Amino acid sequence: VVASMAHLQEEKMRLQEELLGLREKLAARENEELSRSLQLQSQVEALKAKLLEQAQEINRLRSELGGTDTEKHRALLAAENECLRQEMKTCEGELLELRRQQQATPCQDCAHLQENADLRERVSQLQQEAEEARAKVAELDLEVQQKTNRLAEVELRLKDSLAERAEEEERLSRRLRDSQETIANLKSQPQQIKYIIKTVEVESAKAKQALCESQSRNQYLQEQVGMQRQVLKEMEQQLQSSQKTVAQLRAQMVMYEAELERAHGQMLEEMQAMEEEKNQAIEEAFSRAQVEMKAVHENLAGVRTNLLTLQPALRTLTHDYNSLKRQVRDFPLLLQEALRNARAEISQAIEEVHSTNRELLRKYRRELQLRKKCHNELVRLKGNIRVFGRVRPITKEDGEGPEAANAVTFDADDDAILHLLHKGKQVSFELDKVFPPQASQEEVFQEVQALVTSCIDGYNVCIFAYGQTGAGKTYTMEGTAANPGINQRALQLLFSEVRGKEADWDYAISVSAAEIYNESLRDLLGKEPQEKLEIKLCPDGSGQLYVPGLTEFRVQCVEDINKVFEFGHVNRATECTNLNEHSSRSHALLIVTVRGLDRSTGLRTTGKLNLVDLAGSERVGRSGAEGNRLREAQHINKSLSALGDVIYALRSRQGHVPFRNSKLTYLLQDSLSGDSKTLMMVQVSPAEKNSSETLCSLKFAERVRSVELGPVSRKAELASWPSQEQLEGDSPGTSVPSSRGHAAPSPGQLSNRSASIRRKLQTSG
Ligand code: ADP
Numbered sequence: 001v002v003a004s005m006a007h008l009q010e011e012k013m014r015l016q017e018e019l020l021g022l023r024e025k026l027a028a029r030e031n032e033e034l035s036r037s038l039q040l041q042s043q044v045e046a047l048k049a050k051l052l053e054q055a056q057e058i059n060r061l062r063s064e065l066g067g068t069d070t071e072k073h074r075a076l077l078a079a080e081n082e083c084l085r086q087e088m089k090t091c092e093g094e095l096l097e098l099r100r101q102q103q104a105t106p107c108q109d110c111a112h113l114q115e116n117a118d119l120r121e122r123v124s125q126l127q128q129e130a131e132e133a134r135a136k137v138a139e140l141d142l143e144v145q146q147k148t149n150r151l152a153e154v155e156l157r158l159k160d161s162l163a164e165r166a167e168e169e170e171r172l173s174r175r176l177r178d179s180q181e182t183i184a185n186l187k188s189q190p191q192q193i194k195y196i197i198k199t200v201e202v203e204s205a206k207a208k209q210a211l212c213e214s215q216s217r218n219q220y221l222q223e224q225v226g227m228q229r230q231v232l233k234e235m236e237q238q239l240q241s242s243q244k245t246v247a248q249l250r251a252q253m254v255m256y257e258a259e260l261e262r263a264h265g266q267m268l269e270e271m272q273a274m275e276e277e278k279n280q281a282i283e284e285a286f287s288r289a290q291v292e293m294k295a296v297h298e299n300l301a302g303v304r305t306n307l308l309t310l311q312p313a314l315r316t317l318t319h320d321y322n323s324l325k326r327q328v329r330d331f332p333l334l335l336q337e338a339l340r341n342a343r344a345e346i347s348q349a350i351e352e353v354h355s356t357n358r359e360l361l362r363k364y365r366r367e368l369q370l371r372k373k374c375h376n377e378l379v380r381l382k383g384n385i386r387v388f389g390r391v392r393p394i395t396k397e398d399g400e401g402p403e404a405a406n407a408v409t410f411d412a413d414d415d416a417i418l419h420l421l422h423k424g425k426q427v428s429f430e431l432d433k434v435f436p437p438q439a440s441q442e443e444v445f446q447e448v449q450a451l452v453t454s455c456i457d458g459y460n461v462c463i464f465a466y467g468q469t470g471a472g473k474t475y476t477m478e479g480t481a482a483n484p485g486i487n488q489r490a491l492q493l494l495f496s497e498v499r500g501k502e503a504d505w506d507y508a509i510s511v512s513a514a515e516i517y518n519e520s521l522r523d524l525l526g527k528e529p530q531e532k533l534e535i536k537l538c539p540d541g542s543g544q545l546y547v548p549g550l551t552e553f554r555v556q557c558v559e560d561i562n563k564v565f566e567f568g569h570v571n572r573a574t575e576c577t578n579l580n581e582h583s584s585r586s587h588a589l590l591i592v593t594v595r596g597l598d599r600s601t602g603l604r605t606t607g608k609l610n611l612v613d614l615a616g617s618e619r620v621g622r623s624g625a626e627g628n629r630l631r632e633a634q635h636i637n638k639s640l641s642a643l644g645d646v647i648y649a650l651r652s653r654q655g656h657v658p659f660r661n662s663k664l665t666y667l668l669q670d671s672l673s674g675d676s677k678t679l680m681m682v683q684v685s686p687a688e689k690n691s692s693e694t695l696c697s698l699k700f701a702e703r704v705r706s707v708e709l710g711p712v713s714r715k716a717e718l719a720s721w722p723s724q725e726q727l728e729g730d731s732p733g734t735s736v737p738s739s740r741g742h743a744a745p746s747p748g749q750l751s752n753r754s755a756s757i758r759r760k761l762q763t764s765g
C-alpha cells in the first residue's frame with residue numbers, strides 16, 4: 001500500500017513538474033511577444049511622427065501657394081496620408097487585440113513553435129518592407145516639397161515681371177499720350193511744331209526702341225512662364241507616379257497585415273490544441289491515479305485483515321518472549337552451576353591425562369633406550385664397517401682398442417661378487433655390495449641413506465671414497481650439478497628427516513670443509529685457507545678432539561649447501577695450480593654435524609657425518625718420482641696405510657687403534673671408534689689398462705672387510721696386514737693369509753656365504 005501511495009505521489013510530483021515547465025515556457029513566450037509588440041509600437045510611433053510632419057509641411061505649402069494644381073495634389077496626398085494614418089491606427093488596435101489574445105491564451109511548448117518563429121520572422125520582414133515603403137513616401141514628400149518651393153519662387157518671379165511689364169506699358173502709353181498732345185499742340189504752332197515734330201520724331205524713335213526692348217523682354221518672360229509651367233507639369237507627373245507607388249505600398253502593407261493576421265490565427269489554434277492536450281494528459285493522469293488509489297485502498301484493507309490475524313500471534317510471541325526473559329534471568333545461576341560441575345570434571349580429566357602422560361613418557365624413554373640398544377645390536381651384527389665397490393662406466397678418456405676393453409664382470413645372482421680379468425686370469429672378490437657401471441647415483445645413495453639418518457640419532461658416520469685417480473671417487477661423493485652425489489643428497493636427506501621430527505626435536509645442522517695435503521690440515525671454508533690447522537684435545541677432559549679455528553657454517557636448506565660447496569671449491573682451486581692433480585693428491589673432507597634436542601625429554605644428541613674423498617690410491621712409479629711428487633706419494637701412501645691399519649684394528653677389536661699414525665685417522669678418531677659406522681666405497685675403473693690398480697683397490701677392500709673374524713685369527717690378520725706399498729707389489733692370491741683369501745673364492749666358498757654370516761653372528765654374539 002505504501003509503495004503504491006509513494007508511486008502515486010511520484011506521479012503527481014512528475015505532473016506538477018511538467019506543468020511548471022510548461023508555465024515557464026509560456027512565460028518566456030509571452031515575454032518575447034511583449035518585446036516584439038513594444039518594438040512594433042515604437043515603429044508605429046515613429047511613423048505617426050513622420051506623418052504629422054508631412055501634414056504640417058503640406059499645410060505650410062498650401063498657405064504659401066494657395067489653390068494651385070500642386071496644392072490640389074498635396075491635399076490629395078494629405079488625405080491619403082490621413083487615410084494611411086487611420087489604417088495604421090486600426091493596425092495598432094489589431095495588434096493590441098492580438099497581444100491581449102496571446103496573453104489570454106498562452107501556448108504550450110510544441111512543434112508549432114518553429115512555425116510561429118517563422119511566421120514572426122515573416123511579419124518582421126513585412127514590417128521592414130512597410131518601413132522601407134514609408135521611408136520612400138517620406139522621400140517623395142520631401143521632393144514634392146522642394147519642387148513646390150521652386151514653383152512658388154518661379155511664380156513670384158513671374159508676378160514681379162508681369163507687374164514690371166504693366167508698369168512699363170503704362171509709362172510708355174503715358175509718354176505716347178503726352179507725345180501725341182505735344183504733337184497736336186505743335187501742329188497748332190507749325191514752325192515750332194515742325195521742329196518739335198522733328199524732335200518728337202527723333203524722340204518717338206527712341207520710344208519705339210524702348211517699346212521693342214520691353215516687348216522682347218515680355219516675350220522672354222512669357223517663355224520663362226511657359227517653361228515654368230512645363231516644369232510644373234513634370235512635377236505633377238512625378239507626384240502622380242509617387243502616389244501610385246504609395247498606393248502599391250499600401251496594398252502590400254494590407255497584404256502583409258493579412259498574413260500577419262493569418263499567422264496569428266494559426267498560432268492561436270496551436271495554442272488551443274496544446275492546451276487541450278495538456279488538459280487531456282492531466283485528466284488521464286488523474287484517472288490513472290484514482291484507479292491506483294483504489295487498488296491501494298483495497299491492499300490496505302487486506303493488510304488490515306492480516307493485521308487482525310497477526311495480533312493473536314503477536315500475543316503468543318509476547319508470551320514466549322516473557323517466558324524466555326524469565327529463563328534468561330535464571331540462566332546465569334544455571335550456568336554457574338554447570339561451570340562448577342564442568343570444572344571439576346575437567347580437572348579430574350586433566351589429572352588422569354597427566355598421570356597417563358607420565359606413564360607414557362616413562363615408557364617412551366624405556367623404548368628409546370631399547371631402540372638404541374637394538375640398533376646397536378643390529379649394527380654390530382651387520383658390522384660397523386662396511387665395504388662397497390663401485391665400478392664406473394668405460395669413458396672416452398679410456399681411449400679405444402684392447403687397452404679400453406672391459407675387464408670387470410659381475411655375478412648375475414649375487415650383487416656382492418665381482419670378477420676381474422687380470423693378465424689373462426679371472427680373479428673374484430666378495431664385498432658387502434658391488435655397484436655395476438649402470439648403477440645410478442640414486443641407487444648408490446639408497447644403500448647409504450640408513451647410515452646418514454643414523455647421524456640424526458647421534459651416531460658418528462664416516463663414508464670414504466677410495467680408489468685410483470679417475471675411478472669415480474669425486475663423482476660418487478660430489479657428483480655433477482645435474483646428478484649430485486652422496487654429499488648433497490645426504491644433506492638434503494638430513495634436512496627432510498629433521499623437518500619430519502620438528503614436532504619433538506630441535507635440530508641444528510652445520511658444515512665444515514677441510515683438506516689434508518702432505519699431512520697438513522687446511523680449512524676450506526676459512527678466511528685464510530693456506531693456514532695449517534692443528535688437531536687438539538678438548539680442554540674439558542672429555543677426551544674428545546677438536547680443531548681450533550675450523551670454520552663451521554650453519555645450513556638450513558639446499559641453497560646454503562650449494563653456497564658452502566661453491567665456497568670450498570673456490571678456496572681449494574685458488575690454492576693450487578692444477579686442481580685436478582691437487583685434488584687427486586689430497587683428502588677432501590666434508591664434516592656435517594647434527595645437534596639435536598628432544599624437547600619432551602631434554603635429551604641431547606650430536607652426530608657427525610664425515611664424507612671423505614680420499615687421495616688417489618695409485619702407485620707412483622718410484623723411479624720417476626722425485627722431490628714434491630715423491631713427497632706427496634709418500635704422504636698419500638702413509639695416510640692410506642694408516643687408514644687401513646685403523647680400520648683393521650677397529651674391526652679386530654684390538655685394544656690399541658693407531659689413530660695417531662696419520663692426520664686423517666687422528667682427525668676422524670671420534671667418528672671411527674665406539675659405535676660409529678664406517679663405509680668404504682671402493683671405486684674401480686673397468687678398463688683393461690687399469691686392471692693392476694683395480695686389483696690393488698679390490699684387494700684393499702677385501703682385506704678391510706675380512707678383518708672381522710674371531711680373536712684367534714685376529715693376530716694372524718694383524719701380522720698379515722700389508723702396508724700400502726706392500727699392496728702395490730701384491731699379486732692376487734699370493735700374499736693373502738686371511739681365512740677368506742683374496743683370490744677368487746671357490747664356488748663352494750660362495751655358496752657357503754650364508755654360513756659365514758651365521759658364524760659372524762655367533763662370534764660377535
Ligand atoms: P676421481 O675423483 O676418482 O679421480 P672422478 O670422479 O673425477 O674420479 O671421475 C673420473 C671421470 O669419470 C669423470 O669424468 C667422471 O664424470 C666419470 N665417472 C666416474 N664415475 C662415473 C659413473 N658412475 N658414471 C658416469 N661417469 C662417471
Ligand code: MG
Pocket residue numbers: 470473474475583584613
Ligand atoms: Mg677426484
